[in-house]
Amino acid sequence: MMNKTGLIALLLLGFAGLYPLFVDSAWLAVGTTFLVFACVAFSQDIILGRAGVFHMGHAMFFGLGAYTTAILNVQFGWAILATWIPSVVIPMACAFALVAPIIHLRGDYLLVATIGFNIIFIQILENDVFGLTGGPNGLFGIDVVHVFGYDFSSQIHMYYMAFILLGITLFIMRSLDRSKFGRAMFYIHKDDIAAQSMGISLRYYKLYAFILGAGIAGAAGSMFSVQYSAVSPEAFNVTQSIMFFTIVLVGGSASLPGVLIGTFVMFVLPEVFREFETARYLVFGVAMILTMILRPRGIWPVKFGNIPSFLKKGAK
Amino acid sequence: MDIFLQQMVNGLTIGSLYALVALGYTMVYGVMRLINFAHGDLVAFSAFVGLSVYGSLFSEGTTSLLAVVSVFLLSALVVAFVGVLLERLAYRPLRTAPRLSAVVSALGAGLVIQNSVMLIWGPNMKIFPTDFFPSTLWSVGGIVITFTQVMILSLSSVLMVGLYFFINQTKIGTAIRAVAIDQDAAKLMGINVNRIVMIIFIIGSALGAVAGLFIGAYYRGITFDMGWMYGLNAFVAAIMGGIGNIPGAMLGGLLLGLFNAMITGYISTQWAETFTFVLLIVILVFRPTGILGEKVAEKV
Amino acid sequence: MHNMLLEVKDLHVNYGAIAAIKGIDLNVARGEVVTILGANGAGKTTTLRTISGLLKAASGSIVFEGRELSKLQAHEIVALGMSHSPEGRRVFSTLSVEENLMMGAYTLKKYDQATLDWIYEILPRLKERRKQLAGTLSGGEQQMLAIGRAIMSKPKLLILDEPSLGLAPVLVKVIFKAIKAIAKSGVTVLLVEQNAKAALKLADRGYVLELGKITHTGSSEELLNSEVIQEAYLGKKK
Amino acid sequence: KIGVQAPITGSYASEGQSIDNGVKLIVEQYNAKGGILGKKIEVVTCDDQGTAQQAAICAKKLVNEGVKAVIGSYTSGATEAAQTTYFRAGVLQTSDGTSDSLIAHKYWTFFRNSFPNSAEADFTAKYFVDGKQYKKIVVLSDYSSYSTDLGDATIKALKAKNANIVYEGKIKSGTQNFTATLTKIKAMEPDVIYFSGYYTDGGLLRAQQQQLGIKADFVGGDSNDNPDFMKLAGESAKGTFMINVPTPDILPYDIAKTFLVDYKAKYNAMPASIWSLMNVDGLRAILHAMEQTKSEDTKVVAEAMHKLKDFPGITGPVTFREDGERIGGGYMTYEVQADKSYKIVYQ
Amino acid sequence: MSEYLLEIQNVSKLFSGLVAIDNLSMKVKKGQIYGIIGPNGAGKTTLFNCITGIYTPEIGQILWKGKDIKGISPYKIAGLGILRTFQTIRLFSEMSVAENIMSGRHIKSKQRWYNGIIPTPAYFKDEKYQWTKVGELMEFFNLSLYATTPAGDLSYGIQRRIEMARALAAEPELLILDEPAAGLNENETIELTEMIRKIQAMGVTIMMIEHDMEMVMSLSEYITVINFGAKISEGVPSFVQADPKVVEAYIGSDEEDEDA
Numbered sequence A: 001m002m003n004k005t006g007l008i009a010l011l012l013l014g015f016a017g018l019y020p021l022f023v024d025s026a027w028l029a030v031g032t033t034f035l036v037f038a039c040v041a042f043s044q045d046i047i048l049g050r051a052g053v054f055h056m057g058h059a060m061f062f063g064l065g066a067y068t069t070a071i072l073n074v075q076f077g078w079a080i081l082a083t084w085i086p087s088v089v090i091p092m093a094c095a096f097a098l099v100a101p102i103i104h105l106r107g108d109y110l111l112v113a114t115i116g117f118n119i120i121f122i123q124i125l126e127n128d129v130f131g132l133t134g135g136p137n138g139l140f141g142i143d144v145v146h147v148f149g150y151d152f153s154s155q156i157h158m159y160y161m162a163f164i165l166l167g168i169t170l171f172i173m174r175s176l177d178r179s180k181f182g183r184a185m186f187y188i189h190k191d192d193i194a195a196q197s198m199g200i201s202l203r204y205y206k207l208y209a210f211i212l213g214a215g216i217a218g219a220a221g222s223m224f225s226v227q228y229s230a231v232s233p234e235a236f237n238v239t240q241s242i243m244f245f246t247i248v249l250v251g252g253s254a255s256l257p258g259v260l261i262g263t264f265v266m267f268v269l270p271e272v273f274r275e276f277e278t279a280r281y282l283v284f285g286v287a288m289i290l291t292m293i294l295r296p297r298g299i300w301p302v303k304f305g306n307i308p309s310f311l312k313k314g315a316k
Numbered sequence B: 001m002d003i004f005l006q007q008m009v010n011g012l013t014i015g016s017l018y019a020l021v022a023l024g025y026t027m028v029y030g031v032m033r034l035i036n037f038a039h040g041d042l043v044a045f046s047a048f049v050g051l052s053v054y055g056s057l058f059s060e061g062t063t064s065l066l067a068v069v070s071v072f073l074l075s076a077l078v079v080a081f082v083g084v085l086l087e088r089l090a091y092r093p094l095r096t097a098p099r100l101s102a103v104v105s106a107l108g109a110g111l112v113i114q115n116s117v118m119l120i121w122g123p124n125m126k127i128f129p130t131d132f133f134p135s136t137l138w139s140v141g142g143i144v145i146t147f148t149q150v151m152i153l154s155l156s157s158v159l160m161v162g163l164y165f166f167i168n169q170t171k172i173g174t175a176i177r178a179v180a181i182d183q184d185a186a187k188l189m190g191i192n193v194n195r196i197v198m199i200i201f202i203i204g205s206a207l208g209a210v211a212g213l214f215i216g217a218y219y220r221g222i223t224f225d226m227g228w229m230y231g232l233n234a235f236v237a238a239i240m241g242g243i244g245n246i247p248g249a250m251l252g253g254l255l256l257g258l259f260n261a262m263i264t265g266y267i268s269t270q271w272a273e274t275f276t277f278v279l280l281i282v283i284l285v286f287r288p289t290g291i292l293g294e295k296v297a298e299k300v
Numbered sequence C: 001m002h003n004m005l006l007e008v009k010d011l012h013v014n015y016g017a018i019a020a021i022k023g024i025d026l027n028v029a030r031g032e033v034v035t036i037l038g039a040n041g042a043g044k045t046t047t048l049r050t051i052s053g054l055l056k057a058a059s060g061s062i063v064f065e066g067r068e069l070s071k072l073q074a075h076e077i078v079a080l081g082m083s084h085s086p087e088g089r090r091v092f093s094t095l096s097v098e099e100n101l102m103m104g105a106y107t108l109k110k111y112d113q114a115t116l117d118w119i120y121e122i123l124p125r126l127k128e129r130r131k132q133l134a135g136t137l138s139g140g141e142q143q144m145l146a147i148g149r150a151i152m153s154k155p156k157l158l159i160l161d162e163p164s165l166g167l168a169p170v171l172v173k174v175i176f177k178a179i180k181a182i183a184k185s186g187v188t189v190l191l192v193e194q195n196a197k198a199a200l201k202l203a204d205r206g207y208v209l210e211l212g213k214i215t216h217t218g219s220s221e222e223l224l225n226s227e228v229i230q231e232a233y234l235g236k237k238k
Numbered sequence D: 001k002i003g004v005q006a007p008i009t010g011s012y013a014s015e016g017q018s019i020d021n022g023v024k025l026i027v028e029q030y031n032a033k034g035g036i037l038g039k040k041i042e043v044v045t046c047d048d049q050g051t052a053q054q055a056a057i058c059a060k061k062l063v064n065e066g067v068k069a070v071i072g073s074y075t076s077g078a079t080e081a082a083q084t085t086y087f088r089a090g091v092l093q094t095s096d097g098t099s100d101s102l103i104a105h106k107y108w109t110f111f112r113n114s115f116p117n118s119a120e121a122d123f124t125a126k127y128f129v130d131g132k133q134y135k136k137i138v139v140l141s142d143y144s145s146y147s148t149d150l151g152d153a154t155i156k157a158l159k160a161k162n163a164n165i166v167y168e169g170k171i172k173s174g175t176q177n178f179t180a181t182l183t184k185i186k187a188m189e190p191d192v193i194y195f196s197g198y199y200t201d202g203g204l205l206r207a208q209q210q211q212l213g214i215k216a217d218f219v220g221g222d223s224n225d226n227p228d229f230m231k232l233a234g235e236s237a238k239g240t241f242m243i244n245v246p247t248p249d250i251l252p253y254d255i256a257k258t259f260l261v262d263y264k265a266k267y268n269a270m271p272a273s274i275w276s277l278m279n280v281d282g283l284r285a286i287l288h289a290m291e292q293t294k295s296e297d298t299k300v301v302a303e304a305m306h307k308l309k310d311f312p313g314i315t316g317p318v319t320f321r322e323d324g325e326r327i328g329g330g331y332m333t334y335e336v337q338a339d340k341s342y343k344i345v346y347q
Numbered sequence E: 001m002s003e004y005l006l007e008i009q010n011v012s013k014l015f016s017g018l019v020a021i022d023n024l025s026m027k028v029k030k031g032q033i034y035g036i037i038g039p040n041g042a043g044k045t046t047l048f049n050c051i052t053g054i055y056t057p058e059i060g061q062i063l064w065k066g067k068d069i070k071g072i073s074p075y076k077i078a079g080l081g082i083l084r085t086f087q088t089i090r091l092f093s094e095m096s097v098a099e100n101i102m103s104g105r106h107i108k109s110k111q112r113w114y115n116g117i118i119p120t121p122a123y124f125k126d127e128k129y130q131w132t133k134v135g136e137l138m139e140f141f142n143l144s145l146y147a148t149t150p151a152g153d154l155s156y157g158i159q160r161r162i163e164m165a166r167a168l169a170a171e172p173e174l175l176i177l178d179e180p181a182a183g184l185n186e187n188e189t190i191e192l193t194e195m196i197r198k199i200q201a202m203g204v205t206i207m208m209i210e211h212d213m214e215m216v217m218s219l220s221e222y223i224t225v226i227n228f229g230a231k232i233s234e235g236v237p238s239f240v241q242a243d244p245k246v247v248e249a250y251i252g253s254d255e256e257d258e259d260a
């Protein structure tokens, strides 16, 4: 069983690695964006699928990362490389500052509060606060990555940078799932009172999830802004947040393959069916309903029982 | 001073519309723990249905009680039917599924309704019959009140008070609350849960339909995608009041409308939404379950 | 047999792929008190939930007063005169005690004042807490409410799933006394209990369920005196 | 191969579809005559939904399809977001976007086939100060790139003429309810409310202004010029002022008249506005330049276009400046009459 | 330092007017099995909720090794070594039995904040150690067979055992059991009694609410009886059992039994 999953994963990895050789530049761009969105979806999944916090404002953290890179580069002339750290740290700091006061809210109340953050964020961007954000147009002309005089400017470079970013994200997800931090999130998710009684601080682990999720989303945002060399508010609005939210649930929350499938279904398929123009979203809506009815836990639901093999021996 | 009163009137009008829509959210939530994200789109749908009903039954420019009553009744009927259909097809199969799956289904349903409206009525803004309500307006000491506003304020108060008594004083109302708590136990009392859920969707959708028609009559221009905004505001209103709580939804709606008008009028247009959400978050920090939401300590 | 109120024949119930009930037969005659005993997970609750229509049987028949129930939904079955007080109480937590009782009488046009008075008489604690929200009652109080609520519909058959679960000895007595009074008033009772001794004392007949099958059946006395039963369920100690 | 990048869906769908229709009509006419340079023209349409993000995706996609030129988009924001991609790929682009920032890059590939906001703003200021002599002016805009740009340009032009602006504000497009803002404005007792946004909001603003009994004149920028404005404003449309270049139906040129007849015959509707026609003119200019140079090389074609002088367009003579700006203006003020027709009141 | 592990001093807890606990005091010695009985609604569970921080009593003190722990959040209380089971089972029902028990090891785990992102050698060592501990506990509670089974799929009796194993995994000093025998048949109850004895033998202090008189009386070294939130009697089992106040309020007289 372990082998089969491993094999599929290996095949997918190979495919993803060689993908740029097969496709034209439009599909390469879609591929790159897929990788970036997958990172964001994973980071959303840390909060939603693992810690079980109803969070529908994730595009904000994604946008914070993107705008951090854009502003530092366009307005202050920093090199892209130098903006990487702030584009991770600033979303994390914002996550802490914003979410800490409301982390005790339950389910839907928190959902609306996070939507609210997202909307406020967009309003700040649109009103061009301090003249930094470029208002509704956003910022254009973001640089590419230079290392030792070499420019990583082609679409293929973008693709592989995104590929590496996804690799790092997956590594973090795996570490998380196998540590007490990931488990604590699950316990809180499944029964918060029982979790507390086992000595698990709801506040700490929910915030941990938010901060970690915001950091990954921020990194993805930075990558996104470099890929498009432009950022504008509507790429980070609530509709986008809803998309990340839906990706996780359609794919299968807390499930690594699930989230990848979800990103594919929710982002790549609409690109494929772009030709159908107007009726496309109708079909898409129907598909969302059907998916949930047929696979209420997502297309590839999570499996628990991730325990060391020496404990499985006695089990039936 | 009259500017202030005028802002009050403006705010209460839009607030009543939010409240009507918020009731639909709150009722469905109360019984099914489902955030019915498609509800806003039903509201938009209603405005278009009203447009077609009026267009097909009356000649342009008719202003009569008959026209108003028939448009309201027929549209409410159609929308309620679609609401019930929605529940049947998109939500009932998910009753035992994890809560968030139904939320995704609701988001999908919203897309379906919105895009159906676009395919049927076209992507362009449509103009709701201008003569639907008489264009009478009254000017009282500098404040202007239109006939439409009076209709909105009075009819929505009647509907809200009626609903409150229905839920709290009647047997069906108590049964609705019982189903909201424990569906299996309700079945064991002989309550037909499916029927109760249907009633909820009929009432919620019909209230949304009324709101949709008022939006059309009040603002004239209706677009297939306008539901999202009303939906979101109403949802915020429901949360502000304490979701699942019927007086809470009304209070939340009115408060939101008023607050918005005052902020826009006296502080800033640009930052109105920011202020709204800051208010919401401040309320939630101090009252984590909304203004009227009971803090039911979970018994362990 | 015409005086059988409830007849269950060859009932099978599955949870997904797992078979929980593997073909049981069970009868309850009018006016009888019948108990089902069995270890945890034997399938007692499953059986009761299937009878009252909350679960659908995979096969087999359930006949109540000559009517086949398997096609009916739970709420329709209640209207026929069967009332089920579920395991774990399941009271409506944010309704008041009184509203809970009113819901018990949902199938009647109007609730019956005499029944209500009688419930308040045998379970006076409920009367005291009439206006309190049911969710804030203690476990025992909730159990009383669950039973009271079940008899508000004036059922012909009352199904009780572990009514003494988590009750203080003194309350167990109250509850059993109440059940006895209910039975005496002509209501047929089908009772599932962990507290086998008390249940058998109360019942006319009993069934023993093990892993989804009925292994023993007989009059209460027979079962009380049976060696096997004593060892398995009555905890013959020392 | 010609690309169309336009908002086929979304808020500006009617404009986008009108552009698409217009382009397809012209292409059909060319193809009927045997195409261009002996080849049939093919149209590839991409829906940018009026958003910058989709525009960026569209741009990549169209470049990839190997189009020589792209017509569109309608909104300045979507145009701007795609500009750089076309420039890098050497694909010609023509748009009606009026933001001044569009030509700031001086891309050789880009031709603005409409008139810049600054031209309109100057005209507006002249009208307000010299013509109407308004004393208290309110300027409203929305958040779109175009509207903000036009609003700012107008404010700048007004200030240059020492006009008294009592309020500058922004409304959120699609909100429908502007009563709060208008009530606030009412207290300032302005002479005129100028709105630089789109007709969907403009019509509502006007209607709500009337309802609240605000006496001021209402002057709308060019994007208010749309039949739907009249419907939205209803009764109150009468007496509204619009500032724009001529509308399709009053275009005095023959070529315009024949085009409109053909358009009507094919689609049984009128183009949504003159803006779609400007995009069509962009296409015509490009095709004309190709025929002239007998070349498909975009560099060559662009050069010819820069030299184009008074090419007879549907919307009037077309001449491009060095930076791709179309020279000209021809703004006028119309007053809406009781029967919803226009009367030219200032020129 | 006091000789008592836990001291409840004059604690009162109100629910909007209702006095759920009324000026209650009790003292639990280290190593004891301490029984709490009382009619339904007496406030027993509420008392446990006050001790474990789920509720904060309005009045009084709760001293843990002499220090007041009133109002401290539940997870910190667990960190002090006070662990509990619930009257209605609260397991992480979709997760495997092993993972459920692992939740008890949470507070014993030495993993640092960055181990959620990058594993370190110390992390691997710790992770291995914790799982080994889980294995031992499963052995002890006879649960090894179900290591990978989702807890929710198991029968009631087994779930009770998992809950106990989970609490014990945190190596508590005080284990609080709320009606551990509820829903168990008599044989299972006997097994449970043995289990509790073994736990006591490990040096764990136990507080227990139970309605099964036979079990409480045989296990407890000291019993407090509450009614309407107030203490009506306390003492060794034999004393309590014979106390007329207890008989009247809780046990019920035997004649009544015969009569029934």
Ligand SMILES: Nc1ncnc2c1ncn2[C@@H]1O[C@H](COP(=O)(O)OP(=O)(O)OP(=O)(O)O)[C@@H](O)[C@H]1O
Pocket (backbone or CB within 6 Å): C015, C018, C020, C038, C039, C040, C041, C042, C043, C044, C045, C046, C047, C087, E153, E154, E155, E156, E157, E183
């Ligand atoms: N929802 C469910 N899904 C899967 N299996 C279930 C479900 N509910 C019960 N079971 C299984 O069905 C079997 C019978 O359970 P049931 O609840 O009927 O037992 P019971 O005799 O009432 O036990 P108890 O005395 O514990 O109440 C058990 O093995 C149980 O694990």
Ligand SMILES: Nc1ncnc2c1ncn2[C@@H]1O[C@H](COP(=O)(O)OP(=O)(O)OP(=O)(O)O)[C@@H](O)[C@H]1O
Pocket (backbone or CB within 6 Å): B297, B298, B299, C136, C137, C138, C139, C140, C141, C166, C168, E015, E016, E018, E019, E020, E038, E039, E040, E041, E042, E043, E044, E045, E046, E047, E087
């Ligand atoms: N969250 C709450 N809100 C209001 N009242 C409550 C709450 N929790 C408990 N109560 C009330 O406090 C009293 C004591 O309840 P508690 O659950 O502590 O009883 P108990 O002694 O554990 O009873 P049982 O043996 O039935 O479990 C009851 O009357 C109950 O109604």
Ligand SMILES: [Mg+2]
Pocket (backbone or CB within 6 Å): C044, C045, C046, C087, C161
């Ligand atoms: Mg059971």
Ligand SMILES: [Mg+2]
Pocket (backbone or CB within 6 Å): C138, C139, E044, E045, E046, E087
């Ligand atoms: Mg208790």
